[in-house]
Amino acid sequence: MKGAALSGFAGMMMTEGSPEKIRCGREALGWPIRKWLTDHFGDRVAFDEPMSRHTSFRVGGSADAFLSLRGIRELTMIARFCKEKGIPYLVIGDGTNLLVTDAGIRGVVMTLTAGFREIKKIKDEGPEVTIQGMAGARARMLCRFAVREGFAGLNFAVGIPGTVGGALMMNAGTPRGCMADVVECVEIFHPEGRIEKYPRHDLHFTYRKMTWGLEPIADKENSIILSGFFRLRRSDARLLKTEADAILKERRERQPWRLPSAGCFFKNPTGDISAGNLIDRAGLKGKSIGGAQVSKRHANFIVNTGKATASDILVLAEEIEETVLKVFGVKLEPEVKIIGS
């Protein structure tokens, strides 16, 4: 589970390989920094905040500071402050694709879900329309908006939890499609305060990843996705709604909804076989370590049965990787992002 460093910023780095892991600097935030944050963000900053409250796995240690941002002015201010003080920061969405280690995250974790939520129609050109979704809006609201307006193209994402920002960053999708199929451009905030729009041809989408140029966007000077523009087609709202309901029903039947998880833990290896199929055939369905379990319903889901720690999940994931490699000679790679110090 180790990988070579790709690039670094302010004591924070993302490593390539299996799993992707963001490590933050070791020092907790000192008193003057806490005071500045409290003075500027009041009760929207929480210190030593358990990340189990902000991730769908419901595990993970604390972030030194957790901040809910309301708008660009605040984003500019905090990005400048962090850069100036050398404090690592990380923007997350709904934490539905994250596993935060038990040691937690050093630095500031931010979310845009309180302020960056607007979804609107931008262009209407005959059979084609463009809608814009802010990064903090829920992906389900984006899908619902498109269905209600009779715009086709986003139904593949029905039932995928999380935000528009997270969906773009992860190139979220299903066998029906992925974000790359509908993205027209992405609006990016650079830490020095510049906002730039990157058209589709400047973005590089691969399996569960959006990259920009040669490097992952999150590594590029701590850039943050502000919004996405999606090119859709005019269609019939009633037909789209029927399709969306069927997709949701099918997902509910196939996936373990009641227990905390981060969705599919491993990427599907290349070829026709799914990671879930390999894990199932390796006899691992139901296998538990501590409170972490390979779901009995969907073998590529690791679920938290109630009292799991991040370590339980990591140890179980490692055991899955080793067993699948031994039995089938296939190296599984986590789809879930593993974050922490």
Ligand SMILES: Cc1cc2nc3c(=O)[nH]c(=O)nc-3n(C[C@H](O)[C@H](O)[C@H](O)COP(=O)(O)OP(=O)(O)OC[C@H]3O[C@@H](n4cnc5c(N)ncnc54)[C@H](O)[C@@H]3O)c2cc1C
């Ligand atoms: C039950 C369940 C089912 C799921 N099913 C699917 C599925 O069918 N298909 C699928 O693809 N995924 C699925 N997932 C995984 C997850 O929901 C998606 O990857 C989702 O798009 C993540 O969105 P998020 O807002 O939670 O992002 P997070 O998990 O919070 O973040 C994901 C990554 O994006 C970065 N990020 C988030 N917002 C921004 C931003 N504004 N700017 C820069 N970086 C940002 C974070 O730093 C992190 O690196 C599932 C998860 C669960 C729990």
